[in-house]
Amino acid sequence: MRVSECYPGLKVGYLILLEKTHLIVAGHNRTAYKCKCDCGKIVTRTALSLHPNAHCGASFHNRKYYHPDGMSKDGFRKVYTTWYKIKSRCEDPNDKDYHNYGARGITLCDEWHELNNFVKWYWEESNHEILSPKYQTVDRIDVNKGYSPTNCRLLTMVQQSNNKRTNKIVEIDGEKLTYSEAARKYNIKKDTVRWRYLHGKRGWDLVDHHDSSKVYVFIDGEEMTLKEISEAYNIPITTLYHWRKHKKDRCEFETKVHNYKEEQSIEHEQELQLS
Template sequence: MRINECYPGLEVGHLTLLEQTRLQVAGVNRTAYKCRCDCGKLVTRSVLSLHPGAHCGASFHNRKYYHPTGMSKEDFRKVYTTWYKIRTRCEDPNDKDYKRYGGRGITLCDEWHDLNNFTKWYWKESNHQILPPKDQSVDRIDVNKGYSPSNCRLLNAVDQSNNKRTNKIVEIDGEKLTYAEAARKYNVKKDTVRWRYLHGKRGLDLVDKHHSQRRYFVIHGQKMTLAQINEEFDIPMTTLWHWAKNNHDSIIMEKKIHTYQEEHKFGNKQAV
């Protein structure tokens, strides 16, 4: 192209011109432009090298790919990047994630070795009118099976994190949830749910905000919470919490209550 035909913002092939600069070409200082390729890569090209098919040099630009109606360049970059990462983690032993995917038998189906087929599936599955493709990721329904149309779906980051094979599932009120889902639903901290589960709590006790007050003791043959003991025997809650911290035995609790009553009864008599 000619110098007077170029300006920032002009699209030439796969390149968008950003800023004029200078570039040494064969020992000659030539007019050039900093450019951004459709794939997102930044390059510098001399004006004379710009042509209708110009690109950053990546080999995939020399091939024809399927672009559905309505798919932007940003959307396609997201789809391509997703497809490329899936292939490498499943098939490239040098990939940092290969051990957790290809190394344990997770494969990419033959159909999806063709980027066009993957793009068609992605665009069909993508609810792009509500959530754009850049905010979605490919999730395997069965985490022990490979990538294929029948075993994959598109989810946002939060939903996908709930499907990790390392997640612990707990049951609360008949519903199976991860630690994170339970924490969000019942408005408690995830670490609180995890700590309670590891210490033997189950069901609603995992998410009860007043869990310490729900501990039951049998006092004089009656099942009572700490709050009920406080009301019945007029013992401060802080004292009851201290007693109950490492004590789950109703007999010991009943003895402590009796001793407390005797001591305070004696103290009242002395005051009189």
């Protein structure tokens, strides 16, 4: 292009001219512009080297791939890698995951055999923000159907893991959750939720913290925690928790505590007499 045709803000090919500068070319001082490429790279180009297909020099610009404005070179690479892996596990019998995809009849639709179409879908689905495959992945809505625009969505890895066929679903207060979701929501260990479920617990019993240090009851007019009652009356914590759960009436709970103490005293006296 002629120097007179160049100015900051002009877009030429993949480049946006930022500011005027100079370059030494073959010993001559040439008018040049600092430019920003669509992929995000900053380069300096002489005015005479600018042409309708000008770019930063990255090889992927020369390929016949769709490259949306704003998608960086690194972002394009991530999308390409995702597409390649999907295609491989659906169609390559030598792929380590083929038995879970292609062998099960999971296919890549004809539309997505063209990389450009997949890139367009991914770019729009991600709201123009390409994250690492570690955090953003393509998920099939129906796990028994193939990869296509109508059956796929972008999810984070946490959302993706909650959508596995092997996940166990539990119901708490009318809400259906996986073990992991329940553990995160109610701040409890996942293994604890799983163990309780396998041992017959359901609903709130799956996520109840059983925190004896935070459960307060009244004994003889004094407010005490279950832990304090356990130490004062020599009653197992698990027994107290069971009573607290099933004896909603305060007086009934208090009676159970006193009766337990009396029973322990009687048993102790009998042991002394026998000895």
